[in-house]
Amino acid sequence: MSLFEAHDLSVSFGGIKAVRDVSFTIEPGEVFSIIGPNGAGKTTIFNLVSRFYETDSGSMAFDGVDITGVPPHRIAEMGIARTFQNTELFEHETVLTNLLIAHHVHRRTSLVTDLLFLPGARRQELDFRRRVEDVIDLLDLQSYREQPIGGLPYGARKMVEIARALCLEPKLLLLDEPSSGLNPEETEDLSFWIEDIVEDLGITVAMVEHDMNLVATVSDRVMAMADGAELATGNPTEIQNHPDVLRAYLGD
Amino acid sequence: MRFVLKTNYAQDVNLFLHNGQRFWYGLLALAVLLAPLGLDRFYLGEFAYLYIWAIAGVGLMLLVGYTGLVSLGHAAFLAIGAYAHAWLLTQGVPFVLSVPLATAFCAVIGYLVGLPALRMTGIYLAIATLAFERIAAWVIEHWESVTGGHFGMRVPDPMVFGMSLDGPVPFYYLCLGILSLSLFAALNLLRSPTGRAFIAVRDSEVSAESMGINLARTKCTAFAISAAFTGLAGTLFSHRIGYLAPDAFTVQTSIQLLLMVVVGGLGSLQGVVYGAIFLGLLPQAIAIGRDVLPQWIGEIPGLEPGIFGAILVLFLIFEPLGIHGRWIKVRLWFDQFPLYRRATYKRQRSYLRTERVR
Numbered sequence: 009m010s011l012f013e014a015h016d017l018s019v020s021f022g023g024i025k026a027v028r029d030v031s032f033t034i035e036p037g038e039v040f041s042i043i044g045p046n047g048a049g050k051t052t053i054f055n056l057v058s059r060f061y062e063t064d065s066g067s068m069a070f071d072g073v074d075i076t077g078v079p080p081h082r083i084a085e086m087g088i089a090r091t092f093q094n095t096e097l098f099e100h101e102t103v104l105t106n107l108l109i110a111h112h113v114h115r116r117t118s119l120v121t122d123l124l125f126l127p128g129a130r131r132q133e134l135d136f137r138r139r140v141e142d143v144i145d146l147l148d149l150q151s152y153r154e155q156p157i158g159g160l161p162y163g164a165r166k167m168v169e170i171a172r173a174l175c176l177e178p179k180l181l182l183l184d185e186p187s188s189g190l191n192p193e194e195t196e197d198l199s200f201w202i203e204d205i206v207e208d209l210g211i212t213v214a215m216v217e218h219d220m221n222l223v224a225t226v227s228d229r230v231m232a233m234a235d236g237a238e239l240a241t242g243n244p245t246e247i248q249n250h251p252d253v254l255r256a257y258l259g260d
Numbered sequence: 261m262r263f264v265l266k267t268n269y270a271q272d273v274n275l276f277l278h279n280g281q282r283f284w285y286g287l288l289a290l291a292v293l294l295a296p297l298g299l300d301r302f303y304l305g306e307f308a309y310l311y312i313w314a315i316a317g318v319g320l321m322l323l324v325g326y327t328g329l330v331s332l333g334h335a336a337f338l339a340i341g342a343y344a345h346a347w348l349l350t351q352g353v354p355f356v357l358s359v360p361l362a363t364a365f366c367a368v369i370g371y372l373v374g375l376p377a378l379r380m381t382g383i384y385l386a387i388a389t390l391a392f393e394r395i396a397a398w399v400i401e402h403w404e405s406v407t408g409g410h411f412g413m414r415v416p417d418p419m420v421f422g423m424s425l426d427g428p429v430p431f432y433y434l435c436l437g438i439l440s441l442s443l444f445a446a447l448n449l450l451r452s453p454t455g456r457a458f459i460a461v462r463d464s465e466v467s468a469e470s471m472g473i474n475l476a477r478t479k480c481t482a483f484a485i486s487a488a489f490t491g492l493a494g495t496l497f498s499h500r501i502g503y504l505a506p507d508a509f510t511v512q513t514s515i516q517l518l519l520m521v522v523v524g525g526l527g528s529l530q531g532v533v534y535g536a537i538f539l540g541l542l543p544q545a546i547a548i549g550r551d552v553l554p555q556w557i558g559e560i561p562g563l564e565p566g567i568f569g570a571i572l573v574l575f576l577i578f579e580p581l582g583i584h585g586r587w588i589k590v591r592l593w594f595d596q597f598p599l600y601r602r603a604t605y606k607r608q609r610s611y612l613r614t615e616r617v618r
Contacts, residue, residue: 058470060466079474080469080470081473081474082472083470084469084470084471084472090470092466092467096464096466096467097464098460098462098463098464098467099463099464100459100462100463100527101459101463104272105456108456109457109460109468109471109473110471111453112453112457112460112471112472112473113471113472115453117453119481119485121452122448122449122452122453122454122455123445123448123449124445125448125451125452129448129452130273132453133273133451134269134270134273137272137273138269172471176471
């Protein structure tokens, strides 16, 4: 069974059909990439999956459960984490706090236990702190741990955002242009980390990406889009040589 | 400069980071506990008053400084706490029950005020809470059977197990004790998921939601907790003034509360205490200034609110992080001497943020 299924998703803003009858599936354990020229509707699909936008028609199912009408905060609880194109971190806080916030979905304490910091709350904090450190170790963020986000370089922010998404311990991780703003060396590191995330943590990755090198290196399957519609889906080599895809990028 | 070697995760969870902090806060605790030995009646009263302000400030700080929601209506929660407590006392409810009941009542009202506020931020929320404050004031003026209307109502003495806490020394300890508990509760909140959810909502609602944080519930909870602390301060405030009348709680009170958290430093609980000290000392300073300065200056109408306003504006321009922010910079300067970079706290060009979805 597929981990994620989308059937005939459509959404329009005013008169613009941003996404038109797009269907795709994401299989467990794979890296699924969505490519396409600017304005093709790639990020819009992520915003539909995160439930930030209402779908006009079509349906989505995650793990066999229909999520087309689920409120946005429930999406994270169900096991879908995401990052944002231009990073959307909690600016005034340290890296550590940012990662701890992500553990909100795992909280077992109530308001009262929090206020009194009963032993249960303390145990939970220690547990969260330990699990955060595992992610920090995985992505080599030790040197940034206590630093406020406001002072971090862009590349580090991107990694912190991925780390924060990993702290949710999701089944499906949506990466929205993870390599934008990274230098070639950082992009290469990123491809290793994506492989680690899939193989070591068993998390399925879906990403929107422009860097074809990165896409070809890590993806199992690629979906190409243009003008809100799906062009083709297949393995990276097929897509790179697909006549429709070439036409969308290069024109006739 | 101090480097803290961390050897276990509990060090990140505990309230005090190192023994230096334990020493200085211990010294502070000793000083405020022994203060009644050296202070006369007047100053004890002033300190108790300052503690009451700080308790209300803890509430407002959680809302404004940590959740990022502005309120100009907190005088109403102060009033509701005070009136509810006084009314319960006149009905024969014992003091130890009346305080938590009035506090809980404020929390419920706060939650309800939070509901319509869900879709508002910034200036719109300020106006909405201001409207709430006016409504609450109107109800207090006109619900004469409970509040005594314009004539007001006398507040019975605080009695605990047959002992009156009305004297300056017991009342000082009462306020100090409740302030300590309030600060402790707020600190606990901020090191656990509830408080971190507030911070997440403040910094990025989109991101908070994608972290599984329920925006509506978090904002309502923040309002409820904030109202509860301010209402708790109200119960003590009622004993401080002894006689409740509607003119004790006005828009000016709300603005002073807001002034306190902004001047103290948004986003820090120390800031609340600094702000309360500032707010407590300023009227004294103005009074002294009136005696010293030429008479025509002292007689300028609206001198006090004018000075309050001017100070607020100056802080917003020159030190948006308030007294606490200034203290952090001074400490860092000494820590890093002579290597302090002037640009450390310069607001940096922030990177483009994701276009707001919605």
